[in-house]
Amino acid sequence: MARIELRNVVKRYGSFTGVRRMDLDIADEEFLVLLGPSGCGKTTTMRMIAGLEEPSEGEVVIGGEVVNEVDARDRDVAMVFQGYALYPNMSIYENIRFPLRMRGIGKSDQDALIRRAAEMVELGDFLDRKPGALSGGQRQRAALARAVVRQPQVFLMDEPLSNLDAKLRSSMRVQIKHLQRQLRITTVYVTHDQIEAMTLADRIVIMEKGVIRQIGTPDEIYSDPADTFVAGFIGAPPMNLVEGKAENGRFTAPGLVAACPPDISGRITLGVRPEDCRVVTDGPAELAGAVYGVEPTGETTYLTLRTGETLFEVKAARDARFDLGAPVKICFDPERIYFFDTETGVRLRAQPQRSAA
Amino acid sequence: MEKRRKSKGDNLVLRYLVLGSWALFCLVPILWFLSIGFRPRTEIITPEPIYWPTFSLDAWRLLLADWPIFDYLRNSVVAVTGSVVIDLILGIPAAYSLTRYEYRGRDDIGFYILSTRMMAPAIVAIPIFFLFRNMGLLDSVWALMLIYAAVNLSIVVWIIRSYMLDIPKELEDAARTDGAGDLRILWEIIIPACLPGIITASVIAAIFAINEFLFTLLIASTKSAYTMSVALANFTGGSDGVIYNAIALVSFLAFLPILVLIVLIQKHLSRGLTMGAVKG
Ligand SMILES: Nc1ncnc2c1ncn2[C@@H]1O[C@H](COP(=O)(O)OP(=O)(O)O)[C@@H](O)[C@H]1O
């Protein structure tokens, strides 16, 4: 139904550039997540797709048609706004009905659609209320219901779950994904929560300061990060990044020595995820440090070590317990060590090493 | 702020005393002309103090018999209501345009509209007189309606605009993506969301219009255009000399609609000045 393309899209606000040179090809029926820290241009990108913001340069294409000149009301998208944007003078029922009314959907069909949308977000009992009489989470769900009540070409959701408590958030996540699969509507979803991104997305777009850092499936983003920004942004707790030096196939940093591809040298940052580390009692180990903190989560125990100036996080056994200050040795999974150029942050691929092995 | 909160407990009595005295000070003239209005004429001009006034409806009878009060009231109502309607029809779209659309000179236009309020009305009195004479609209309520509308338009635009500025832009964006056009957004989203502002602006414009004196005096010359405010000023009690109790009564009648209007918007006045009414 609707493939979305952004071709060389730039958005400037005066001398400030909110989005720079964005190229994006969103497949029909795809669930695409824009992920990045606050202020990186996610909302701006989304508003340009919706037609609420005009690109300073480039083209927005929906369903094969350049829509730069097409007004928002004629683009047939449904959007959940970051600030909810519920109509304050209308009841929740009227709010959800508004898009149906505007799109000329028959009166007889409206009621069933409205109730179905409200049930989905568990707001069935609040239909008579005005937005002012709802909590933040309820308003957010009302905004979501208003977007999913009809079947547009495109769903745009700007942090639609940011104000919900953890339990409701995970159940709404499942609901949204299920709905999207069922309706098969191209969806662009904005979030700064990486768990949301990983669980929902077909593909994730990671943005920083108006620039795309990486596009890929959740798997690719997680196990094949393109740079230190992506590596540090994805994963909870995030990847350990240790700055050091590489020479003759050895990477060294205070308390840390690891093998590295021989063609990598100079100022290098090593990255390894907490779950790819193992606590060892004897034998060779890459890292030695002292226990700085122990955080049991129930499911597992996270161990923070201090080596030199840096803190290093390790996923240990569920029942692992350590005294603060105790010396610990850590082994890395050799398949899952990443190297980055410290200066540029760019990932250095270990191609030669594999062929040599 | 700090101080005020501190003194809340211990100085409550003092505060009510001060506020009470001020209220009394403001109310005395009103109570006074009320009291005069319901007493016989003789009692008002006697030099002896009177402690137990006699109740009398003399002034009422005199008024209703001699003075075309209903003509004046009708003129006031027609001219004022009409002017407020004109102000809203012109003012709401103007305010919306000044708030939402971006075009060259927008802020200058906004300031120009406001500046029409800054000049003393007497400056344009002569041109206005000739203008309406040439249109054949002297001594006509329609002329008054137009003049009141013109005088108040700026304030109506600015009050409504300040409320519209408070409406988040996202609200309109949402309506637009939901499929609404400009007019529908104005009608279904903007106007309801700034209704308190529209009411406040209407009432303030109405009060100004009711009290308008200079232009009314200029345009009106008979009871076909006299409004309460000018009729009141010209009123001396009839052919038998100055009759104070009748004057007091007329003053009271002229004052009543304003009282009603103030009570109506009291809630919005205090809220309107602090804003933040439509955060959603
Ligand atoms: N209308 C605007 N005028 C000026 N700057 C803006 C405007 N809208 C957004 N920006 C700026 O553009 C950047 C990206 O904003 P936004 O897309 O809202 O970020 P995000 O949604 O990723 O948090 C921010 O730095 C923001 O301050």
Ligand SMILES: [Mg+2]
């Ligand atoms: Mg945002």
